[in-house]
Amino acid sequence: MPSRHTSSSQHSCTHPTDPPPRRVRVMLPLPLDCAYDYLEDLDPPLTEGEFVRVPFAARERTGCVWSCHPGSGSAVDVKKLKHVIARRDAPPLPADAACFIDWTATYTCAPVGSVLRMAMSVPQALDPQANMTGYVRVEDTVPQGLRMTAARVRVLDAASRDVPLGATELARRAGAGTSVVRGLAKAGALARVACVSPPSFATPDSWRVGPSLSTDQETAAQELRCKVNTGGFSVTLLDGVTGSGKTEVYFEAVAATLKRSKQVLVLVPEITLTGQWLERFTERFGVAPAPWHSDLTQKKRRTVWRAVAEHSAHVVVGARSALFLPFPSLGLVVVDEEHEAAYKQEEGVIYHARDMAVVRGREAACLVVLVSATPSLETTVNVEEGRYDRVYLPDRHGGAIMPQVEAIDMRREGPKAGQWLSPPLRKALARTFARGEQAMLFLNRRGYAPLTLCRGCGHRFSCPNCTAWLVTHHKPARLICHHCGYCLPPPEFCPQCGVGDTLAACGPGVDRIAEETESLFPDRRWAVMSSDMTGGAQAAAEILTQVRDHEIDLLIGTQIIAKGHHLPGLTLVGVVDADLGLAGGDLRAGERTFQLLHQVAGRAGRESQPGKVYLQTYMPEHPVMEALISGNRDAFFEAEAVQRRRFGLPPFERMAAVIISGHSAASVETTARHLRRAAPRENGVDILGPAPAPLTVLHGRTRWRLLLKAPRRVNVPELVKNWLRAVKVPAHVRVHIDIDPHSFL
Numbered sequence: 001m002p003s004r005h006t007s008s009s010q011h012s013c014t015h016p017t018d019p020p021p022r023r024v025r026v027m028l029p030l031p032l033d034c035a036y037d038y039l040e041d042l043d044p045p046l047t048e049g050e051f052v053r054v055p056f057a058a059r060e061r062t063g064c065v066w067s068c069h070p071g072s073g074s075a076v077d078v079k080k081l082k083h084v085i086a087r088r089d090a091p092p093l094p095a096d097a098a099c100f101i102d103w104t105a106t107y108t109c110a111p112v113g114s115v116l117r118m119a120m121s122v123p124q125a126l127d128p129q130a131n132m133t134g135y136v137r138v139e140d141t142v143p144q145g146l147r148m149t150a151a152r153v154r155v156l157d158a159a160s161r162d163v164p165l166g167a168t169e170l171a172r173r174a175g176a177g178t179s180v181v182r183g184l185a186k187a188g189a190l191a192r193v194a195c196v197s198p199p200s201f202a203t204p205d206s207w208r209v210g211p212s213l214s215t216d217q218e219t220a221a222q223e224l225r226c227k228v229n230t231g232g233f234s235v236t237l238l239d240g241v242t243g244s245g246k247t248e249v250y251f252e253a254v255a256a257t258l259k260r261s262k263q264v265l266v267l268v269p270e271i272t273l274t275g276q277w278l279e280r281f282t283e284r285f286g287v288a289p290a291p292w293h294s295d296l297t298q299k300k301r302r303t304v305w306r307a308v309a310e311h312s313a314h315v316v317v318g319a320r321s322a323l324f325l326p327f328p329s330l331g332l333v334v335v336d337e338e339h340e341a342a343y344k345q346e347e348g349v350i351y352h353a354r355d356m357a358v359v360r361g362r363e364a365a366c367l368v369v370l371v372s373a374t375p376s377l378e379t380t381v382n383v384e385e386g387r388y389d390r391v392y393l394p395d396r397h398g399g400a401i402m403p404q405v406e407a408i409d410m411r412r413e414g415p416k417a418g419q420w421l422s423p424p425l426r427k428a429l430a431r432t433f434a435r436g437e438q439a440m441l442f443l444n445r446r447g448y449a450p451l452t453l454c455r456g457c458g459h460r461f462s463c464p465n466c467t468a469w470l471v472t473h474h475k476p477a478r479l480i481c482h483h484c485g486y487c488l489p490p491p492e493f494c495p496q497c498g499v500g501d502t503l504a505a506c507g508p509g510v511d512r513i514a515e516e517t518e519s520l521f522p523d524r525r526w527a528v529m530s531s532d533m534t535g536g537a538q539a540a541a542e543i544l545t546q547v548r549d550h551e552i553d554l555l556i557g558t559q560i561i562a563k564g565h566h567l568p569g570l571t572l573v574g575v576v577d578a579d580l581g582l583a584g585g586d587l588r589a590g591e592r593t594f595q596l597l598h599q600v601a602g603r604a605g606r607e608s609q610p611g612k613v614y615l616q617t618y619m620p621e622h623p624v625m626e627a628l629i630s631g632n633r634d635a636f637f638e639a640e641a642v643q644r645r646r647f648g649l650p651p652f653e654r655m656a657a658v659i660i661s662g663h664s665a666a667s668v669e670t671t672a673r674h675l676r677r678a679a680p681r682e683n684g685v686d687i688l689g690p691a692p693a694p695l696t697v698l699h700g701r702t703r704w705r706l707l708l709k710a711p712r713r714v715n716v717p718e719l720v721k722n723w724l725r726a727v728k729v730p731a732h733v734r735v736h737i738d739i740d741p742h743s744f745l
């Protein structure tokens with residue numbers, strides 16, 4: 001072979017005896033819909049999924065080989081094609097992952113390159129890990145004249161003559177600092193050697209014995225194990241009341257998958273709150289899983305991406321973007337709390353991670369388990385229509401009973417003006433504390449007050465960039481826009497009428513509830529948890545530990561306290577404003593409020609003491625409140641389904657939203673009206689709008705919306721794509737497509 005093949009980056013001189021270069025098609029992680037043809041003559045030849053460096057638009061870029069057989073369809077003349085520069089030293093993107101990317105792009109109407117970009121989110125991972133420096137002992141005896149300290153003795157004892165250890169690991173084993181290791185190397189007692197770094201994630205022990213399961217749990221676990229062992233694609237809803245042991249049950253499916261040497265992906269809605277979950281996983285399998293979310297350092301992301309691609313990470317627990325990791329051997333996908341709204345990604349490529357998880361599982365031909373105590377209507381209907389299977393856990397583990405739920409009618413029993421906790425709720429809190437038990441107050445509103453206004457002239461503080469009020473926060477004191485982050489120092493005078501002393505905070509946020517409870521129960525220890533809390537995930541985890549250790553009597557928080565936590569001493573849950581989520585007329589408002597409040601209620605009485613839940617509401621006869629009180633979830637969902645079917649709403653019909661935005665309100669409106677005129681006129685397809693979005697201005701951009709409604713038989717993504725293709729959109733106007741929209745703001 002000519003020598004140029006030994007260096008893959010050289011391809012300029014072609015010998016007449018060489019075979020002709022091959023044509024490959026390369027997808028670039030850019031917002032482009034098509035792959036580009038290149039020539040390659042690497043040795044060995046490229047295969048599909050390999051990552052390669054290619055020249056593109058006067059730059060060098062890394063792309064992924066999408067096809068090795070572009071066929072005659074490619075119009076570009078061979079003479080005009082550029083050469084692939086080199087292959088990257090990384091495992092190829094698995095074929096099923098590539099199919100998943102294509103499918104996601106088609107379904108979400110996003111460019112394939114934009115979806116590929118999510119799979120290539122860690123460019124450094126495409127380089128092999130640099131060799132590590134390890135340390136070995138030079139000889140068994142201590143070198144003459146070496147000053148020995150206790151730490152040095154421990155390090156030499158821990159060091160081996162033939163298995164090199166990294167400085168950090170050696171120091172850890174010796175209980176010393178890395179400076180001791182380096183000092184010994186300098187003194188000649190340890191030698192530095194280059195070595196391959198050890199796998200970053202230990203293999204979970206699938207043979208460890210889990211807790212002994214109840215009969216119901218065992219039946220459910222057996223069904224899942226059986227599906228894992230049979231192999232192939234299927235979807236099962238793991239349905240069961242809060243505290244019934246769903247996690248323990250799907251851990252059994254995880255164990256079965258690991259026994260078959262396959263990888264597991266567990267999606268969780270709020271990755272920063274998985275502390276307790278991680279502890280349980282570690283207890284069950286002996287090691288921690290690989291984490292994946294946006295808060296990881298780039299270095300950690302690199303390690304995880306590479307470990308997944310090399311199958312040295314066996315279980316990944318992650319946020320929705322973990323779906324785009326390059327699993328070569330995926331054997332199980334679990335979506336915990338599958339009904340959670342957090343699974344919908346609303347920016348960039350707009351997708352629903354639960355739905356895409358099902359597609360990922362189909363591409364990998366494996367089992368997908370959707371887990372929830374309050375499954376989404378989408379999933380419920382999929383079960384009813386036979387597309388998904390269901391296993392059910394009817395009882396709480398260990399005989400704990402479901403909490404009793406009661407409404408407090410705020411019209412009759414409400415608090416005095418300026419207070420938010422009604423007398424019955426105050427009494428219940430006092431009783432709970434007197435018994436030495438703990439309580440939780442839930443209000444899905446961050447900060448101190450959602451609105452500040454001037455009593456003199458009526459001026460309301462709003463965001464200059466968004467259609468939104470500024471929210472008052474006390475620590476640190478300022479007014480903040482929850483959409484764009486715009487903030488003001490706390491005002492002393494009304495900017496409109498110039499008068500002081502007239503500004504009033506209206507309505508409560510969690511901090512205001514804390515203020516009220518502080519004055520009611522000055523001796524009780526309380527903590528507030530919300531997604532914007534200072535200290536982030538770490539602080540949240542610490543608070544949960546303090547609650548479990550009973551160092552805190554009262555936990556006050558937004559929806560982040562609703563999820564998954566098992567807090568044994570908690571027996572009272574008070575929902576400060578149960579009606580909050582029902583305002584606004586979103587088609588899923590009822591469903592979501594039920595799910596959220598049921599989840600919150602499920603925190604109470606999970607062990608021996610029974611739990612009690614109070615809902616403060618102005619409409620105790622509302623179907624959502626009635627369902628929460630009676631505990632009759634299925635009746636509520638049936639009624640909800642009847643309504644949705646009658647009005648042709650999802651999941652019985654399909655929807656797509658088209659959102660037009662830009663800095664020029666006039667061009668946005670004109671574009672929206674053009675789109676309306678070009679809308680498809682197909683049988684059964686309805687177009688609603690255009691109309692200004694409820695959140696009319698966001699980040700300074702005016703927004704208009706159109707909504708397409710179609711029967712289930714219609715291929716909505718294709719219809720929408722063709723529709724938009726026919727309209728010329730000015731460069732300064734953006735059009736977003738949201739298939740199966742969940743937000744109508």
Ligand code: ADP
Nearest residue numbers: 211212213214242243244245246247248397566
């Ligand atoms: P869910 O996910 O359904 O809300 P969990 O899996 O969190 O329920 O279980 C609730 C609590 O009961 C957890 O503390 C869990 O460890 C415990 N638990 C559930 N099943 C068992 C079991 N078979 N043996 C021991 N503890 C169990």
Ligand code: ZN
Nearest residue numbers: 463466481484
């Ligand atoms: Zn704003």
